[in-house]
Amino acid sequence: xxNVEQHPSTLSVQEGDSAVIKCTYSDSASNYFPWxxxxxxxxxxxIIDIRxxxxxxxxxxxxxxxxxxxKHFSLHITETQPEDSAVYFCAASxxxxxxNKLIFGTGTLLAVQP
Amino acid sequence: xxGVTQTPRHLVMGMTNKKSLKCEQHLGHNAMxxxxxxxxxxxxxxxxxxxxxxxENNSVPSRFSPECPNSSHLFLHLHTLQPEDSALYLCASxxxxxxxxTEAFFGQGTRLTVV
Numbered sequence: 001x002x003n004v005e006q007h008p009s010t011l012s013v014q015e016g017d018s019a020v021i022k023c024t025y026s027d028s029a030s031n032y033f034p035w036x037x038x039x040x041x042x043x044x045x046x047i048i049d050i051r052x053x054x055x056x057x058x059x060x061x062x063x064x065x066x067x068x069x070x071k072h073f074s075l076h077i078t079e080t081q082p083e084d085s086a087v088y089f090c091a092a093s094x095x096x097x098x099x100n101k102l103i104f105g106t107g108t109l110l111a112v113q114p
Numbered sequence: 115x116x117g118v119t120q121t122p123r124h125l126v127m128g129m130t131n132k133k134s135l136k137c138e139q140h141l142g143h144n145a146m147x148x149x150x151x152x153x154x155x156x157x158x159x160x161x162x163x164x165x166x167x168x169x170e171n172n173s174v175p176s177r178f179s180p181e182c183p184n185s186s187h188l189f190l191h192l193h194t195l196q197p198e199d200s201a202l203y204l205c206a207s208x209x210x211x212x213x214x215x216t217e218a219f220f221g222q223g224t225r226l227t228v229v
Contacts, residue, residue, distance in 0.1 A: 003156075004156070009154075032217075034217065034218075036220075041222070042222050042223075043116065043118075043120075043204050043206075043220035043221050043222045043223045044157075044204070044220045045116060045220065046217060046218075046219070049217065089157065101147075101159060101162065101170070101211075102159075102218055103156075104156045104157040105156060106154065106155065106156045107156075
């Protein structure tokens, strides 16, 4: 079936360093790729998304890149801070029957060491 | 706050109990979802509702029974659950199902423990 693979599953960086999380997807028709951040005890919250008509999008310290040919997209966090520590999920939109839905990756636990 | 509220936040139930999870969204969205989040697994989509009509049921056991009385409220009725059903249950909503650009807003989840 359709799936999204996410790597790494855990990532530890020093405060101030950059963090990169990568995802690949299988459905070539996917055209929407959101990233969610989930802090302990909370639900996932959208932090940035990208649509297939662009290759890169940036919002302050967070950026996402998309390579539709290779079917992969990445999240880049620069100048990491301890409050960036959380689980990050990528997702890709896929059509399933009458509905469009998001298929999620398995998540990346990011730990930013002060 | 995301505009999606779930209650209760935590629930412990025995295998013979009947309980319900509640979700309410204040965003004026037309689509609502139930997801199951287990450790080291991707978010699993359980049910999808659009305009109060169930449009998808991803082979979920009948011990989970969803209900959508109106476009703002979604319930998940639970009965005779198994310990492996212990997980974080997340509710989400989105504007509609018609577009592939489906931004979803999540609630904080209900942490369910079946004993």
